[in-house]
Amino acid sequence: MFDINPSDPAPIWKQIEEGLRRLITLGTLQPGESVPSVRDLARDLRVNPNTVARAYQRLSDAGVLAVRRGEGTYVADEPTRPNRAHRTEVLRDAANRYASAALSVGVQLDEAVAVLEASFDKLVAVHRRKG
Amino acid sequence: MFDINPSDPAPIWKQIEEGLRRLITLGTLQPGESVPSVRDLARDLRVNPNTVARAYQRLSDAGVLAVRRGEGTYVADEPTRPNRAHRTEVLRDAANRYASAALSVGVQLDEAVAVLEASFDKLVAVHRRKG
């Protein structure tokens, strides 16, 4: 479904949370559709089940996932969308980090944009393949 | 000189390291020029001197900074430049993180590029202002 990068300083549960949000906004995971069980996803990603459970918990709290007791976990029927302010903040922070990393290794805007396009393509392609 | 972002999952010493590398590749800090003392920069950034010292030491191990015993720390006369493989890896990782964050909040490529340009402008402006 998505990859975990162990060398990314971000905690793994956060990478999982972000990965699921991505699949939902892309439509790869539709409202009402079931998501893998904690155990299955943990096995897939080769991480500890506790870590997956933590991401699921946070997403349920945020109203993005819904747990049906004894049945499984599903994408909420009307998944909460990040509000405009939050979206802008997340995006700006991430852009700053990317720009800073690029400049620190001497890369200019044009090359940074080219590599960014490749990353988008790769992530969206995953969607197309499954969709 | 640059800011520390407490919400960035990257450790502070790494943010400092990256910030200095950025100022050097941008030319804001020239080869042979002195960098702030550990204590001064620590006071500026409101972090512990040990944290700054860690960044300085990594940079001097890497050949980017040069320490003159009891005198101070300087940009190396010929600062080591990251090799191509390393540069590509850093850039790709950072691009993946940015793309993933953008998609997770429903942002498409065009908007992500626009925000990225703003970030570049802001970081390069800091350079121009001092330069």
Add this chain to the structure above:
Amino acid sequence: MFDINPSDPAPIWKQIEEGLRRLITLGTLQPGESVPSVRDLARDLRVNPNTVARAYQRLSDAGVLAVRRGEGTYVADEPTRPNRAHRTEVLRDAANRYASAALSVGVQLDEAVAVLEASFDKLVAVHRRKG
């Protein structure tokens, strides 16, 4: 595993780093094998855990050790070997120091070599004993 020499001008973290490298090149620690936890080794050597952590981190940056998050530290599957230039430099520096120390107390080459052989035997014996 190895001893810390408080009268050695080299910092403790460097002595630990060197000690581990030695055990790895001798084969006492095999690729994939686990190394003592930071806390355990710190207790053994009677130093602060931070000091051990510093050595471990440098070694993992160098590709000699590999850390598995929350699990422990292991000898890398393919521990990075020092390249020829680095090896030669380290060796020549160390030889100069030894020769200088010997001559400063009036010891000639033949005696210096004899004592050196004894040191080698002692260090390699530690390996044989465990191996």
Add this chain to the structure above:
Amino acid sequence: MFDINPSDPAPIWKQIEEGLRRLITLGTLQPGESVPSVRDLARDLRVNPNTVARAYQRLSDAGVLAVRRGEGTYVADEPTRPNRAHRTEVLRDAANRYASAALSVGVQLDEAVAVLEASFDKLVAVHRRKG
């Protein structure tokens, strides 16, 4: 006369002290002969005069150098020789450090001895050239 290695972890005053002892045991500096002034040696070695003064002070205290007020500093008429116990200890420590460094980069006894011989030759040659 001799070289200072700024990357040697040993303090510079100690390197100077050792260097002078070496020249004396080799006979390059004879009992009663004058040694360079603090200022001259400091300029030669490109170190702070305080650092040279510290080495001279220690050597005077040890009875290796003798200061004649207003005249200069001289090698003592009967320079104190390190006693057997001290000599053995210094030598063994130094040998251990050399053996450890060699093994940590995967060098065996035979190569270590060869490089050691080269170091001895170089240091003794300095003597011959001046002598």
Add this chain to the structure above:
DNA sequence: GTGGTCTAGACCACG
């Protein structure tokens, strides 16, 4: 339990 980060504060070597 594991390693990673950070703070606070001390002492040393050098200029």
Add this chain to the structure above:
DNA sequence: GTGGTCTAGACCACA
């Protein structure tokens, strides 16, 4: 004043 090392002790992320 400079950087370097070390200790002590806290908190976090992960298994």
